[in-house]
Amino acid sequence: MKTIKKKLAIMAFGVVSLFAVSCAAKKNPALPLDVTYQITSIGDYKITEGQKPDVNFAKDGRFFGTTGCNRYFGQYTLDGQNIKIAENMGMTRMFCHDKDEQERKFTQAFPKVVKYEIKGDKVTFTTSDGMKIEGVKAE
Numbered sequence: 404m405k406t407i408k409k410k411l412a413i414m415a416f417g418v419v420s421l422f423a424v425s426c427a428a429k430k431n432p433a434l435p436l437d438v439t440y441q442i443t444s445i446g447d448y449k450i451t452e453g454q455k456p457d458v459n460f461a462k463d464g465r466f467f468g469t470t471g472c473n474r475y476f477g478q479y480t481l482d483g484q485n486i487k488i489a490e491n492m493g494m495t496r497m498f499c500h501d502k503d504e505q506e507r508k509f510t511q512a513f514p515k516v517v518k519y520e521i522k523g524d525k526v527t528f529t530t531s532d533g534m535k536i537e538g539v540k541a542e
Contacts, residue, residue, distance in 0.1 A: 432521045433521075434460060434481060434486070434519055434521065434526075435521070435540075436460050436461060436462045437459065437460075437461055437462055438459065438460075438540060438541075439457050439458070439459045439468070439540070439541040440457060440458050440459070440526050440538035440539065440540055440541065441455050441456075441457045441538055441539055441540075441541045442455055442456040442457060442458065442509065442536060442537070442538045443455070443537050443538055443539055444535070444536070444537045445505075445508045445509055445512050445534070445536050446508070446512065446534045446535065446536075448504075448505070448508050450471070450505060453471065453501070453502070454469070454471040454472065454502070455471055456468065456469060456470050456471050456505065456506075456509045457469055457538075457541060458513070458538070460479060464478050464479060464480065465477070465478055465479075466478070466479050466488070470494070470502065470505065470506040470509050470510060471499075471502045471505050471506060471509075472497060472499030472502040472505075472506055473494050473495045473496065473497055473499065473506060474494065474495045475492055475493065475494040475495075475510070475513075476492070476493050476494075477489050477491060477492035477493060478491075484518055484519060484520070485517060485518055486516055486517065486518065486519055486528075487517070488513065488514050488515075488516050490514065492510075492513075492514055494510070509536075512530055512534055512536055513528075513536065515530035515531045515532060515534070516528040516529070516530055516536065517529060517530065517531045524539055524540040525537065525538070525539050525540075526538045526539070526540075
């Protein structure tokens with residue numbers, strides 16, 4: 404009887420261990436730093452042609468990129484899968500009439516980013532109001 408209980412305890416431990424390992428394997432990987440992501444969509448707005456926005460998070464806590472027209476820059480902090488974009492984001496101010504809507508959507512959404520998710524070469528940023536900003540690692 405004791406050997407059956409012992410075998411059951413070992414089997415239960417094995418099942419729990421496998422479950423714990425499988426949960427850990429699904430954890431969202433850390434945000435790769437010093438990698439440029441090209442933005443492919445901002446909410447329902449799909450970016451299909453021309454110069455696309457991009458973003459790069461540097462190891463020193465700075466981010467920078469382009470809206471498709473103007474360059475922007477600022478600071479960020481990471482805490483696990485949470486990300487905080489500093490409110491004092493700077494940007495150049497060139498006139499780009501063909502990129503006005505894209506730039507407006509990006510500059511309104513990006514400062515609200517609070518989370519990220521990495522899947523292979525793709526990144527999804529989520530804003531505080533639930534909007535998704537999707538991108539792919541630039542080559």
